[in-house]
Amino acid sequence: MEQIHSTDTYRAIAQELAANFAPRAAEWDKSRTYCWQNVAELAEAGIMGMTIPKEYGGKGASYHDAVVVIEEIAKSCTLSARIVVEANMGGISAVMAYGTEAQKRFAAPLVLAGDKPAICITEPEAGSAATEMTTTARRTGDVYVLNGRKHWITGGGVSRLHLIFARVLDEDGEDQGIGGYIVHCDPDNGVEPEGFRVAGREHTLGLCGMPEAELVFEDLVVEDDMVLLPPSGFRRGFADLMNAYNSQRVGAGTIAMGVAAGALEHAKRYLKERHQFGRPLAEFQGLQWMLADMDAGVHASRLMLHEAARSRGPDGSIFPDIMMAARAKAFASETAIKVVNDALQMFGARGYGDKEPLERMYRDVRMFTIGGGTAQILKTQVAGQLLGIKTPQTRDGYAKLAARAGE
């Protein structure tokens, strides 16, 4: 698809935005407030929804262009970078890929105007074991009625568009698998669906300006036209929707890499600025070798993420390949934690205080081996792909597979 901007133009736009965001980042963190001002600037610059196809008002930009933007923004403001990811990958990608024409026409303008959609999968008793979710969507007459509880929902309370995953029950209570439901909530404009409640907010280590909320659904009615019905039906719904999530994983890995790249820049500056023993820190070989390792980690992460962003899964998928996305996110998130930690170390006590952004970056980057699929779960997926086997994690999973193979 023809693009409005080249990759270099996107990079330049992102660098300009990042320069504006840098001096504000500490304030969002300290006050634990959502960065509405940055959102307005991102929307104005055409970054919110840049991957939405042109016929729906977006720029039709590629995931590769999106990761170039995300890296630049993440160097100065992790919070804003997360908003860019969720406004271009994950939930909105799923709607644009699987939605009806009306759903796309409904969702796209919300995101283009500045909404960061929320994707609602995790529950108190269903984290890594997401398919054990107990939120139900029961067919009742000609609507679905949702009941359940989600937690750690990024943007809960500020997001307007919600993609809620629920176990679909037919009218007889028969399990139909997992499906996705679009719910619009915008109290500022009088859209307050009955049975949809933000029940609380987590107090987090990092990314403090982003609400992580608990959402409760009590007889929440979803009309048929807001069911994000995957093309192959509910039984494959979860697989299709998780396929869309591969794009979000590439985005999340890129935030981690971008934070690490930002920390590396700060480290390079400080090694030349700071003198001890009558010499700049830059002259100490122990620190030079640390710096070289940090650079290699960032570079390797970037290569993997760009490869994943450009990849497509099998069977005509428009989303990144599952193996490349999982490998890149697991590697980039673990590497970034180490890189930022080493950068902070180079700053000594100054890195531990808040005159430099390192302590905030250190707290922010810690999240990325957890949210959006933990490093362990992603590595299990990679191993399964390498070995060409399914990797069920339940106690009787392999026995069930063997029994099925013997049928």
Ligand SMILES: Cc1cc2nc3c(=O)[nH]c(=O)nc-3n(C[C@H](O)[C@H](O)[C@H](O)COP(=O)(O)OP(=O)(O)OC[C@H]3O[C@@H](n4cnc5c(N)ncnc54)[C@H](O)[C@@H]3O)c2cc1C
């Ligand atoms: C900041 C943040 C934002 C989030 N945003 C969202 C969101 O917007 N929407 C949403 O739906 N969810 C969100 N989540 C939830 C996130 O997806 C889950 O935290 C994640 O899937 C892990 O689930 P859990 O926290 O329950 O950990 P658990 O599943 O309880 O795992 C605990 C530990 O055990 C390990 N573990 C579990 N099972 C295995 C296994 N089989 N093999 C090896 N190790 C294993 C895990 O890797 C982890 O280290 C967010 C989380 C965070 C921290």
